[in-house]
Amino acid sequence: MNSTNPQYKPQALLLLGCPEIAMQTSLALFTLDLLVTDGVNTLIAGNNAALELVRTADPKGYYVKDMLDLDTAIADLAEKRMDPDICYVFIHNDAGISYLATVNALIRTQAMGIIFGPEAKTLAQQCTDLQLKNIWARAIHNPRPLKVKITKEIEHWAALKR
Amino acid sequence: MGCIEEITYEILLSKVTFKKCSAFIRSNFNEVYIIPPGYRMFNVFIIGVPPIYVGISGDNITFPYTKPCHGTFVMKTQSQEEVKKVQKTGKPVM
Numbered sequence: 001m002n003s004t005n006p007q008y009k010p011q012a013l014l015l016l017g018c019p020e021i022a023m024q025t026s027l028a029l030f031t032l033d034l035l036v037t038d039g040v041n042t043l044i045a046g047n048n049a050a051l052e053l054v055r056t057a058d059p060k061g062y063y064v065k066d067m068l069d070l071d072t073a074i075a076d077l078a079e080k081r082m083d084p085d086i087c088y089v090f091i092h093n094d095a096g097i098s099y100l101a102t103v104n105a106l107i108r109t110q111a112m113g114i115i116f117g118p119e120a121k122t123l124a125q126q127c128t129d130l131q132l133k134n135i136w137a138r139a140i141h142n143p144r145p146l147k148v149k150i151t152k153e154i155e156h157w158a159a160l161k162r
Numbered sequence: 163m164g165c166i167e168e169i170t171y172e173i174l175l176s177k178v179t180f181k182k183c184s185a186f187i188r189s190n191f192n193e194v195y196i197i198p199p200g201y202r203m204f205n206v207f208i209i210g211v212p213p214i215y216v217g218i219s220g221d222n223i224t225f226p227y228t229k230p231c232h233g234t235f236v237m238k239t240q241s242q243e244e245v246k247k248v249q250k251t252g253k254p255v256m
Contacts, residue, residue: 018231047230074207078200094179098228101211102199130211
């Protein structure tokens with residue numbers, strides 16, 4: 001983030017995990033809306049199925065302006081072609097933790113895990129043990145508990161970047 | 163950016179946790195190196211929780227490979243070039 005440049009718009013990356021749990025797409029669009037409303041350029045990355053779910057939810061691209069293949073996003077982060085001010089990684093399985101740890105190691109700032117699904121508590125504890133920042137709720141069908149936490153997290157991050 | 167399917171490989175462990183893959187590589191090879199997350203190998207970028215272990219045996223290299231929906235695999239392939247690169251740039255595990 002370059003807060004000394006008045007023209008600078010913060011960049012956020014939303015990294016989607018396996019789309020098996022339907023809530024992920026809704027949470028990603030909700031998070032994206034909060035960030036875009038706050039003036040943050042937001043990019044969504046995921047595998048083909050995860051991005052297709054996003055396209056299906058927002059067919060005319062009212063919300064989602066930029067999407068990127070997951071492997072390309074990791075390559076861009078690893079080779080420093082991209083260095084977002086914040087990266088939110090959506091997690092509901094062990095692979096998600098690996099992606100969070102990787103992104104956290106690759107970006108200048110810290111990445112944050114958004115953890116949901118039946119194993120959320122266990123996964124969150126594993127992230128915390130690895131000193132990976134996260135918010136979590138054992139949400140499977142109803143996203144409300146995580147919506148509240150995501151809203152608070154983004155308000156907090158937005159306040160820090162001002 | 164490449165695809166893992168471009169190389170010939172053998173799967174030693176399939177669809178397990180990253181922790182299990184790390185323990186497997188750490189305990190089954192005499193020559194082990196630590197690589198950083200996002201390390202480029204065979205034109206793909208390795209995903210994982212540090213420390214990420216890579217095992218070497220002759221010209222064979224064994225490494226973790228994570229997919230979002232299927233967990234982590236331990237893959238073994240032959241590449242003198244990648245073996246040399248890991249030996250040069252990785253951190254040896256004693």
